Amino acid sequence: MRTFTNIPSSSGSGLWFLLKGFRVKFFSALLFQAGEVAAGTAGYFVLRFYVDDIINTGDWRFPLIYFSLFYIGFALFRGVFSFLTARGVGGTAEGIARDLRNSIFDHIQKLSFSYHDKTRTGELIQKSTSDVDTIRRFYNEMISGLSRILFMFIINLVSIFYLNTKLALLSIIVIPLLVAMSVFFFNRIHNSYESYQDQDGKVSSAVQENLTGVRVVRAFARQNFEMEKFDEENREKFKRGKRFLINHAMYWPSSHIVCAAQQVFGIIMAAFMVIDGTLSIGDMVAYIGFLNTIIWPIQQMGRIVAQLSTASVSYGRVASILLNDQEELTLGKADAPLKGHIEYRNLSFSYDNSGKVLKNIDIVCEPGHSVALLGETGSGKTSLVNLLPGFYKKDSGELLIDGHPIEEYSRHFLRRNIGIVEQEPFLFSTTIRENISYGVDRDVSEEEIHEAAKAAAIHKSILSFPEKYDTIVGEKGVTLSGGQKQRIAIARTILKNPRILILDDSTSAVDAETEDNIRDALNSLMKGRTTFIIAHRVQSLIDADQILVFKEGRIIQRGVHQSLIDVPGFYKHVFELQNKIEAELEAELEQEVISG
Numbered sequence: 216m217r218t219f220t221n222i223p224s225s226s227g228s229g230l231w232f233l234l235k236g237f238r239v240k241f242f243s244a245l246l247f248q249a250g251e252v253a254a255g256t257a258g259y260f261v262l263r264f265y266v267d268d269i270i271n272t273g274d275w276r277f278p279l280i281y282f283s284l285f286y287i288g289f290a291l292f293r294g295v296f297s298f299l300t301a302r303g304v305g306g307t308a309e310g311i312a313r314d315l316r317n318s319i320f321d322h323i324q325k326l327s328f329s330y331h332d333k334t335r336t337g338e339l340i341q342k343s344t345s346d347v348d349t350i351r352r353f354y355n356e357m358i359s360g361l362s363r364i365l366f367m368f369i370i371n372l373v374s375i376f377y378l379n380t381k382l383a384l385l386s387i388i389v390i391p392l393l394v395a396m397s398v399f400f401f402n403r404i405h406n407s408y409e410s411y412q413d414q415d416g417k418v419s420s421a422v423q424e425n426l427t428g429v430r431v432v433r434a435f436a437r438q439n440f441e442m443e444k445f446d447e448e449n450r451e452k453f454k455r456g457k458r459f460l461i462n463h464a465m466y467w468p469s470s471h472i473v474c475a476a477q478q479v480f481g482i483i484m485a486a487f488m489v490i491d492g493t494l495s496i497g498d499m500v501a502y503i504g505f506l507n508t509i510i511w512p513i514q515q516m517g518r519i520v521a522q523l524s525t526a527s528v529s530y531g532r533v534a535s536i537l538l539n540d541q542e543e544l545t546l547g548k549a550d551a552p553l554k555g556h557i558e559y560r561n562l563s564f565s566y567d568n569s570g571k572v573l574k575n576i577d578i579v580c581e582p583g584h585s586v587a588l589l590g591e592t593g594s595g596k597t598s599l600v601n602l603l604p605g606f607y608k609k610d611s612g613e614l615l616i617d618g619h620p621i622e623e624y625s626r627h628f629l630r631r632n633i634g635i636v637e638q639e640p641f642l643f644s645t646t647i648r649e650n651i652s653y654g655v656d657r658d659v660s661e662e663e664i665h666e667a668a669k670a671a672a673i674h675k676s677i678l679s680f681p682e683k684y685d686t687i688v689g690e691k692g693v694t695l696s697g698g699q700k701q702r703i704a705i706a707r708t709i710l711k712n713p714r715i716l717i718l719d720d721s722t723s724a725v726d727a728e729t730e731d732n733i734r735d736a737l738n739s740l741m742k743g744r745t746t747f748i749i750a751h752r753v754q755s756l757i758d759a760d761q762i763l764v765f766k767e768g769r770i771i772q773r774g775v776h777q778s779l780i781d782v783p784g785f786y787k788h789v790f791e792l793q794n795k796i797e798a799e800l801e802a803e804l805e806q807e808v809i810s811g
C-alpha cells in the first residue's frame with residue numbers, strides 16, 4: 216500500500232508532489248494528447264488540399280481516394296491517441312486518489328486523541344471523500360484539459376501562421392484580455408469554493424451526528440429541532456453553493472462575447488483577403504477550422520481556472536489532515552513482559568493546558584491488585600485511566616509501570632498489554648467471531664474464541680442465535696442487548712489477555728440482574744491482572760484492594776471498603792444512600808408481588 220508522507224503545505228508544489236510515481240505515465244499520456252491534437256489539425260490541411268488542389272483543378276477521381284484515406288487515417292490516429300491519453304491520465308488520477316485515500320485513512324488512525332477530540336467526524340469523512348474526488352478530477356480532467364488546450368492552441372496557431380501571418384496575429388489579440396479575466400475569476404472562485412467546502416463539511420457532520428444519535432433524537436422527540444438545525448446549515452450551504460456557481464457562471468458570458476467578436480472579426484478579414492486574392496478559398500476553409508479550434512481552448516480557460524482553484528482548495532483541506540503530527544506508536548521499550556505494578560507520583564494533568572483535571576495524584580498499585588475509582592461525574596476518573604495506554608500526556612509528576620516512566624514504553628506495547636472494557640463498547644458490523652478476536656493480531660482457534668465467550672458468560676446466548684458465531688452484529692451492535700454487547704466486549708478483552716485492565720463503568724448500562732452476571736464475567740477477567748475499575752455503584756467496588764474517592768481532580772478518600780464505611784465522608788454517604796434506595800426498591804417490589 217502506497218501512502219504519501221511529508222507532503223508540502225502549499226497547494227502548488229503539493230499538486231506536483233502527488234504526481235510522484237505517476238510522472239512517466241502521466242507525461243506520456245500528455246504526449247499522446249499532443250499526437251491526438253496534431254492528427255485532428257492535419258485533417259484541416261487535407262481539407263485545404265481537397266478544396267484548392269482537387270476541386271479547383273477538376274481532376275478529382277484519383278486524388279479523392281487519397282483524400283478519403285488520409286482523412287480517415289488521421290481520424291484513426293486521433294482515436295488511438297485519444298484512447299492512450301485517457302488510459303494514462305485516468306490511471307494517474309485514480310491512482311493518486313487511491314493513494315491519497317489510503318494516506319488519509321492511515322494518518323487518521325495514527326492521529327492523537329486530542330486531534331480527534333477537536334475534529335468533527337463528518338468533516339473528516341468529507342475531506343477523505345469529496346475533497347479527494349476534486350483532486351482526482353483535477354488530474355483526470357483539468358490537467359489533460361489544460362494540456363489539450365495548450366496543444367490545440369499552439370498547433371492551430373502555428374498552422375494559422377503557416378497560412379497567413381496577418382490572420383494569425385488577429386487571432387491572438389484577445390488573449391491578454393482573457394488572461395486578466397481568468398486571474399480575476401480564479402480568486403473569486405477559490406474563495407467561494409473554500410467557504411462552500413467548509414460548509415459542506417458542517418452539513419456532513421450534522422448528518423453523521425444525527426444518524427449516530429438517532430435514538431437520543433427520537434427519545435427526546437427533538438426531530439423538529441434537529442430538522443431546523445439541519446435546515447439552517449443546509450441553507451447556508453445552498454447560499455454558498457449559489458455564490459460559487461454564480462462566480463463560475465459569470466466567466467462564461469464574458470468570455471463568450473469576447474471570443475465571438477474575435478471569430479466574426481477573423482472571418483470577415485479572411486473573406487476580404489479572398490476577395491483581394493491574397494488568400495485562397497482552401498486557405499479560408501482551413502482557417503475557419505483552425506479558428507474554431509483555437510477559440511474552443513480559449514473559452515475552456517474558464518473551466519480550467521475554476522478547477523484549478525477548487526483543486527487547490529481541496530488540496531489545502533486534505534493537507535490539513537496529513538500535516539498534523541501523528542502519535543509515535545512504536546518508539547520505546549516493547550519487549551519485557553509487564554508485571555503490572557503501577558504508580559502515579561504527584562501527577563497532574565490537563566487537556567490542552569486548560570484547567571487541571573487531575574491534581575497531585577499519588578497511587579501505588581501492586582501487580583494483580585485492583586484499584587476502584589469512585590467520585591462525582593467529571594471528577595477526573597476516566598482521565599486518570601486514559602493516561603495508562605498513553606492516550607494523553609501528563610503535565611507533571613510521574614506515571615510508572617513496573618518502575619519505568621510510561622514514556623519509556625512504546626504506545627503500541629502499552630495498548631497491547633492494557634485491556635479496556637468501556638461503558639458503551641463499540642462492536643463492528645461484522646460477525647460475533649470477528650468482534651471477539653478483534654484485539655489479537657495472531658490467528659486464534661475456534662476453541663479459544665469459545666473459551667473466551669464462556670468466561671464472559673455469553674457463549675450460550677451466542678449459540679442461541681441462528682448463525683451462532685457467524686451472526687452479523689449491526690452497526691454499533693444494535694441487534695444485541697446492552698448486556699450482550701458488554702459481554703462480547705469482555706470476551707474480546709479476555710482473549711486479548713492483557714496484564715493491565717481498565718473497566719470504565721462497564722456495568723452502568725445494564726439492569727441489576729445482568730449486572731450480576733456481568734460481574735461474574737468481570738471477576739473471571741480480573742483474576743491475576745492489575746485492574747482499575749471505575750464505577751458509580753458501591754456494590755461494584757466492595758472487593759477492590761484499594762478504593763479511591765475523587766473530587767474535582769483530587770483524591771479525597773482512600774482505603775478498603777470496610778475502613779471507608781467506618782468513617783464519615785463521601786464514600787460512607789454514597790454507600791448508605793445506595794443501600795437505602797435499593798432497600799426501598801426491594802420493599803416496593805415485594806409489596807407489588809403481595810398485592811397481586
Ligand SMILES: Nc1ncnc2c1ncn2[C@@H]1O[C@H](COP(=O)(O)OP(=O)(O)OP(=O)(O)O)[C@@H](O)[C@H]1O
Pocket residue numbers: 332566572590591592593594595596597598599
Ligand atoms: N477529551 C477531553 N477534552 C477536554 N476536556 C475533557 C475531555 N474529556 C474530559 N474532559 C473534562 O475533564 C474533566 C474530567 O472528566 P472525566 O471524564 O475524567 O471525569 P469522570 O470522573 O470520568 O466523569 P464520569 O464519571 O462522568 O465519566 C471534566 O471536566 C471533563 O469535562
